[in-house]
Amino acid sequence: xIQMTQSPSSLSASVGDRVTITCRASQSxxxxxxxxxxxxxxxxxxxxYAAISVQFGVPPRFSGSGSGTDFTLTISxxxxxxxxxxxxxxxxxxxRTFGQGTKVEFK
Amino acid sequence: xxxxVQSGPEVKKPGASVKVSCRASGYTFTNYGISWVxxxxxxxxxxxxxxxxxxxxxxxxxxxxxxxxxTTDTSTSTAYMELRSLRxxxxxxxxxxxxxxxxxxxxxxxxxxxxxxxxx
Numbered sequence: 001x002i003q004m005t006q007s008p009s010s011l012s013a014s015v016g017d018r019v020t021i022t023c024r025a026s027q028s029x030x031x032x033x034x035x036x037x038x039x040x041x042x043x044x045x046x047x048x049y050a051a052i053s054v055q056f057g058v059p060p061r062f063s064g065s066g067s068g069t070d071f072t073l074t075i076s077x078x079x080x081x082x083x084x085x086x087x088x089x090x091x092x093x094x095x096r097t098f099g100q101g102t103k104v105e106f107k
Numbered sequence: 108x109x110x111x112v113q114s115g116p117e118v119k120k121p122g123a124s125v126k127v128s129c130r131a132s133g134y135t136f137t138n139y140g141i142s143w144v145x146x147x148x149x150x151x152x153x154x155x156x157x158x159x160x161x162x163x164x165x166x167x168x169x170x171x172x173x174x175x176x177x178t179t180d181t182s183t184s185t186a187y188m189e190l191r192s193l194r195x196x197x198x199x200x201x202x203x204x205x206x207x208x209x210x211x212x213x214x215x216x217x218x219x220x221x222x223x224x225x226x227x
Contacts, residue, residue, distance in 0.1 A: 034213035036152075043202055043217040044144075044152065050211040087152055091212035095168050096142070096154040 002026050002090050006099035012107040019075040021102045023088035026069075032092035033071045035064055038101075039084045047086075048073065078104075109133040111203050111218035118224045119193050126189040127221045129203030136184040137161045140206035142214060143177060143188045145199040153199075157206060158186065193225045 003026035013019050023033065031051040036044040046055050048064040051071055061076045075082055083106055088099040114128040129141065142157040156167035158177040165177050176189045186203055200220040207215030 032211055034211065036214070038152075043220050044204075044214070046207075046210070046213055046215045046217075049207070049213040049215075053211070055210070055215070089152075089154075089213070094166050096157075098152040098154065101151045 001095055002029060002093060002097050004088055004090055004097050004099040006086075006088055006102050008102060009100065010103040010105060012105050013078050014107045015078055015080055017078045019078055019082075019104060021073045021086055021088075021104075023066075023071045023073070023099050024069055025071075025090055025092075028068045029090045029092035031067050032090055033064070033066065034089045034091060035062075035073050036087045036089065037082075037084045038087065044087065075104075109205065109216045111205065111216055113201075113203060113218040113221045116222040116224070118226065121193055121195060121225055121227055123193050123225075124189060124191040125193060125223050126187055127201050127203075127223070129186040129188075129218050131184045131186070131205070134205075136179075137181055139208060141177070141179070141186040142204045142206055143175075144202045144204055144214070146202070146220075147196070147199040150199075155188070155201075160186075190223075193223075195225050197223065198225045199223060 005024045007022045033051045035048040038044040052064050063074045065072045085101045085103045110132045112130045137160045140159045143155040158165045178187045203218040204214035205216040
């Protein structure tokens with residue numbers, strides 16, 4: 001199975017900050033990397049697919065980069081509604097696997 | 108618009124079975140797959156498996172093999188996930204999610220979640 005490791009596990013930030021979350025795969029997954037946002041008590045929301053493609057309707061302050069084993073989710077100009085937990089997930093092979101999550105908290 | 112609507116919360120005793128439904132609307136059901144993902148209290152997301160709707164092929168997580176079955180009813184655009192021999196560590200919110208073939212196989216739409224509680 002491909003292991004997905006996110007860092008950090010949590011971070012504190014303020015409105016307007018630029019936030020970067022890293023996701024590392026235990027082996028190459030090409031660009032088959034997706035990102036989701038989850039708020040407490042809610043289902044995950046799909047943000048980014050194929051490492052860099054932002055889903056329609058997702059604000060442009062969200063961006064993704066990377067390929068192979070190392071990937072990044074960047075939120076520029078953090079907004080109050082962005083405080084949530086973010087998960088990466090690989091769709092290169094089965095079983096599909098998620099990172100453990102990164103909680104973005106208010107500083 | 109695409110919607111996945113799941114069945115209501117369940118409380119089960121250890122050893123029992125649970126069957127969760129996921130009714131799809133707003134797209135051609137047979138053109139996509141459905142995955143099931145669960146989340147234990149305070150934990151991350153765990154992929155359980157998926158079913159390809161057009162041919163009913165399935166692939167399950169190794170740890171759930173033998174206890175989980177995923178099926179569909181194409182006449183009602185509904186997917187089902189049955190989990191048997193329930194244990195306390197199966198207590199979780201269970202989500203269905205559409206497999207977005209045009210989105211790198213990401214889970215592009217999610218159900219609202221079904222709370223399953225296993226308790227004696």
